[in-house]
Amino acid sequence: MKLVTWNINSIRARTQRLVGWLDANRPDVVCLQETKVEDAQFPLEAVEKLGYRAVIFGQKSYNGVAILSTAELADVTRGFGDDPADDEARVIAATTHGIRVVNVYVPNGQDLTSDRYPYKLAWYGRLRAFLERTTSPEKPVVVCGDMNVTADDHDVWSPEAWRDQIHCSAPEREALAGLRAWGLDDVFRVKRPEGGVWSWWDYRGVSFFKDQGLRIDHILTTRVLTAACAACVIDRSARKGQDASDHAPVVATFGL
DNA sequence: ATGGCCGCTATGAGCGGA
Numbered sequence: 001m002k003l004v005t006w007n008i009n010s011i012r013a014r015t016q017r018l019v020g021w022l023d024a025n026r027p028d029v030v031c032l033q034e035t036k037v038e039d040a041q042f043p044l045e046a047v048e049k050l051g052y053r054a055v056i057f058g059q060k061s062y063n064g065v066a067i068l069s070t071a072e073l074a075d076v077t078r079g080f081g082d083d084p085a086d087d088e089a090r091v092i093a094a095t096t097h098g099i100r101v102v103n104v105y106v107p108n109g110q111d112l113t114s115d116r117y118p119y120k121l122a123w124y125g126r127l128r129a130f131l132e133r134t135t136s137p138e139k140p141v142v143v144c145g146d147m148n149v150t151a152d153d154h155d156v157w158s159p160e161a162w163r164d165q166i167h168c169s170a171p172e173r174e175a176l177a178g179l180r181a182w183g184l185d186d187v188f189r190v191k192r193p194e195g196g197v198w199s200w201w202d203y204r205g206v207s208f209f210k211d212q213g214l215r216i217d218h219i220l221t222t223r224v225l226t227a228a229c230a231a232c233v234i235d236r237s238a239r240k241g242q243d244a245s246d247h248a249p250v251v252a253t254f255g256l
Numbered sequence: 257a258t259g260g261c262c263g264c265t266a267t268g269a270g271c272g273g274a
Contacts (some may be wrong), residue, residue, distance in 0.1 A: 009273085010263055034273085036259065036264070061264050108273060116272095148274075156272035200272070209259075214274075245273080246262075 001097050001256040003029040005217055006216035006238075007105070007200075007247035011035040011066070013044045014245055021238055022050050027094055027251065028070050031103035033146045035064035042066065057092040064089050064184050065103050065145070069096040074246040080130045087113050091127070093134070098256065099225070100135050102127075104145035117166070120148070137183025137222045146221040146247065149176045152184055154195025155215035165249040167216055176218075184220035187252055199234050200247045208239055219252045228254045 004027040008014045011032065030052065039058050039080065047054055047068050057078040058064035066072060073094040079086055093102040104127060109120035127143075135141050149172045153159035154216065162168040178222065180186065188197075198213025219232060232252040239248045 002257090013263060034263095110272080165274090200274070205260050216274080 001029070001254045002027040002097075002099070002251060003142060003144070003219065003254070004249045004251045005031040005033070005079060005103070005219055006249035007033040007146040007217060007243040007245060008186070009034050009247065010037070011064075012037055012041070013232070014243070015046050017238075017243055017245070019046055019050065021235075021249065022047070022068075024051070024237075025249075025251070028068075029099070029101060030068035031101065031144050032066045032068070033064070033103070033105035035066055036061060037064060052077070052094055055092060055094050057089045058133050059089040063105055065092045065105050067094050067096070067101055067103050069094075071097050077134070079128050082126055082129065090123075091130070098140060099139045102141065102143045104143065104147065106146060106148045107159075108148050109172070111166050112164070112169055121171055121175050124179055128179050131179075131182050138224075139186075139222060140225050141222045142219060142225060143179070143184055143221075144217075144253075146216060146252070147176060147218045148216050149173060149192075150214055150216060151176060151189060151218075152195075154189075154193075154218040155198070157198065162214070167214060169183060180220060181221055185223070185226040187219050187221045187226055187229050188215070188234070188250060190226060190229070191232045197234055198236075198248075199250055201239060203246050217247055217250050218221065219250055221252070225254060228256055 199217035201213040
């Protein structure tokens with residue numbers, strides 16, 4: 001069972017790129033973020049032609065998440081269902097291939113002085129509360145997506161340049177650690193503890209060419225899935241060339 | 257120190273992204 005998370009940065013601008021990658025890699029479950037499109041305009045036909053079913057939660061211009069699967073997608077939830085309700089489409093969950101899949105696009109936060117920063121930190125707390133009331137760490141659960149936080153300096157090309165910047169501040173890292181403490185493993189880190197591998201590179205300048213990136217896209221798994229994980233890699237090749245997303249897909253393979 | 261690129265919008269400049 002192969003699962004991928006990928007911040008696609010507009011699914012309409014990236015449809016051909018996505019289709020080509022799916023055709024070549026044939027994952028069973030695909031978690032997309034930043035689709036940037038209302039549900040009526042989502043390119044369903046293009047993914048259905050490849051054999052995927054899809055559940056989507058989008059909005060105009062910003063955010064938007066979707067889960068594609070080669071199998072049935074059951075018990076679909078959109079948003080946290082908490083109070084007050086969020087007007088940003090950032091989380092969708094479904095059960096497929098025997099796994100509860102929670103796909104998230106965590107708020108960016110802008111910078112440490114922005115009012116988006118406390119919103120981001122609070123969002124992590126709401127995500128953990130959502131997990132607590134909807135599932136269990138004893139079950140096979142994947143929480144994945146663009147988490148907009150580096151776990152530690154091993155996920156940062158230049159810890160000096162990024163020190164206390166957004167994605168690298170201690171409160172953000174504590175928020176991510178607090179989520180993991182519910183009962184989730186950072187499965188890429190388990191496989192590649194030495195770090196130095198990125199999932200995002202800035203469009204500006206020569207950051208990709210010089211491999212100056214961050215690892216902010218994560219696949220977190222409960223114990224039973226961590227034990228079943230055969231491999232977890234970041235497909236850097238998908239960041240190359242014209243019309244690439246600024247994020248690369250993260251792929252986990254499970255012996256299920 | 258700043259911005260550099262990209263996608264979006266009842267566009268043509270400004271915002272958000274990270």
